[in-house]
Amino acid sequence: MRTDVSPNVLDELREITGAAHVLTADEDLLTYGFDGTWYERRPLAVVLPATTAQVSAIHKLATRERLAITPRALGSGLSGGAVPLAGSLILSIVRMNAILEIDETNHVAVVQPGVINADLQTAVEARKLFYPPDPSSYKQSAIGGNVAENAGGARCLKYGVTSNYVQALEVVLPDGAVFRTGGKMVKNVTGYDLRALFTGSEGTLGTITEITLRLIPKPRFSRTAMATFAQIDDAARTVTAVMAAGLIPTSIELLDNLTMQCLEEFSPAGLPLDADAILLFAVDGDHEPVLDAESAEIERIARANGAGEIRVAHSQSESDRLWAARRVIAPALARKRPHRLGEDISIPRSAIPDMIARVRVIAAKNNVMIPVFGHAGDGNLHPNILCDRRDAEEMARVREAAREIFEAAVDLGGTLSGEHGIGLLKKQFMEMDVGPDALRVMRAIKSAIDPLGIMNPGKIFPDPGGVDAFTLPGVSS
């Protein structure tokens, strides 16, 4: 792989996109060097194509020149996936940001990858349709990035993750070939499911240039409630009991005491600091009496499992207030310590009580603070290891704690990542999770589609001795 780019190649890039859309100034290389994590690497150049044909031409040029490409949307990712390693071009798809079609008969939206998730939600909801995947970054993340990372969100408990909504894709392969897979039809079992392969491929197999998303009718009503628990175990047992009772809320979010402490220090919201944990419930549907019955049933189960206070939102603004705290957890944690390693382990929901107990032991053993919050209903938890990455001794403990958390998740039948992707942060732990054979299959797929290895190098696959979250310093460390 090349680690520089010649003036002639830059000129060719400029011919493809227009000179204004190739950035090479120091300042631009600096601002395209990072994503939502703290890692920074400078790209060789940044190119912002406007069409699939331009993306294809860029891929062809990169193939000829053996230049690496890191595709990027809005750069809000939390796995370091858009950090340009190994001397890479940044290929930003944000100019491809049109909603091409909302088909109300077939219940699909056809969009370019740069469309922001929230904008799509607004557009389809105006037609009483609904696009459920709602990563916390829905206001600042693009559909292209959501698909590349197979993003989740709070509503995924009831509605599933991004891949459950990807009905067709247009992808530019590493060599520049453009292909489409899937369509507006609902059923499709013709050959391998390539939509599933490219969804969550983290930019390592190609650049996604168009997406057809399945939509569903918008539920008409929703309800929100909060329950407090003196013991986090009781909260965890409530989650499993609710699901065992056959209820499927839109969301069940858990916040532990340490998370609430950070939130209250950041911006007092009246959270019950005497509680060990709280659960936030949301239910939605088209029939209010059904929702009322469901809410009552959840309340009964919560009480039976030791819930203390239960607050029910009686209006949209009360509901918004209950959810507001959930939305500012990340900055609240960032205020407590300079940095944080935000994990997104995913476990069977029956294992939640065990997992939380293990995280507490791991935190104590390694002398690190690990607030836990997350999408308890679907078993996708966010233990966040708070740290100061400038402290090498502390970071050694943080790495150990992270490894032990991953081991615990895998041991309980879970996995490393539920919604952020592997990227840079978790790649050295891949084999422990998927095992050597699955890893061999993944490598075989990668080399079959990208034999030159030009797509987003240094991500997903472990490279012993190579960089990861702990060996790659941020530039200002």
Add this chain to the structure above:
Amino acid sequence: MTFTAPDIPPADVFNRCVRCGLCLPTCPTYVETLVETSGPRGRIALIKAVAEARLDLTSPGFVHQMSECLDCRACEAVCPSGVEYGRLLEPARTQVQRAVAARQPWHVRMLRWFLLDRVFSSMALLRFVAGLLRVSQRLGLPSLARATGLLRVLGLEDAEKLSPRISDRFFVPRDQRWVAEGKRKATAFMHAGCVMHVAFANVDEATVRVLQKAGCDVIAPSAQGCCGAINIHAGEMERGRELAKRNIAAFERSGADVYIINAAGCGSTLKEYGNLFAEEPEWAERAAAFSARVRDVTEWLDEIGISAELGVLERTVTYQDPCHLVHAQRIAGAPRRLLARIPGLRIREMPESSLCCGSAGIYNLTQPAMAERLQKRKVANIMRVTPEIVVTANPGCAMQMAAGLRDAGADIAIKHVVEMLDEAYAAYNPSIRPEPASAASSV
């Protein structure tokens, strides 16, 4: 070359950025360019890089970005981490200005000195210049100068196009006192403003009348001056501090309860005087006490309640949020609630009402191309709701939108919220809608 004291962008502010990117879709220059460097997250990264000596203070991209940013503070209003972006940008601009001042061509330096050090420091001189401009406007000299190419030669073509029509009479603070109607609720210190008092004197006059109606004694102490926003946003912190001290002292001596401002840009500066005095603790304290008493006129009227003697105005309006009201001061509800009180008024929300119109102080002069792109975007958004009047609360926005609508050939008036209230009071006819006896007494 890195930052040097004084006025260093504080590290505890830029280190608070967790790079989530939530600011990007709210940033006018980002949504226009879709380039990360032209967004808040990118600019914060650049400021951090200069602070850590990884990027030169005078590098072209840094100088450009510190200038291209509108300082509209939309990013700050949505930031979940509470990064006070204005506290980074304004000192960073000051640093750039200090470093590059010597390299600017002589006529730019002269113009900056004349405008920033002289005109906006002395309201008397500002009125003198405005008086000359008024004569020239009434005699049609600008069109003559334009026709002969003189303005182009002087590089003042854009400046001329954007300069406001000067009012027939100025609103000069001369220690006047206007007495409250009915029971007096408070004494309001009226900040006459710089541009406002020579180009929008009618807005100042309407402000006084509406305040009187709401039960305020209004005073206009002659010791006041420009708020300093023009200087501070242009990277002239030192001059900004002098102007701030003058207004703080004038208010302290006046005995007024509240300091009223009807220009959003000035209001946010007045409310943030505390940020200017990191190295002068005594003044920092006085500034904080002062800022706590500053109210935008719409905020104040909404707080104390207005007289209900509002006549019917059968007009269709849309409200444009000035950046320094909605983002910097987080005031969006008050002006809308006041307008909603006017009988007959039809209020239509335009798309992107809180996206900057491109005015932003002297931005028109420093970044004309981006200013024009944002102006066109704003005009298109206004046209989508076809109003008769665009209501706003800041003179810069009013001038920018007026110029844009004129270029588009649209016959749409621009008015301040207090002008709408003032007109509604003038239209009030007790025989049409008799008020109960307990209502505030009429004139």
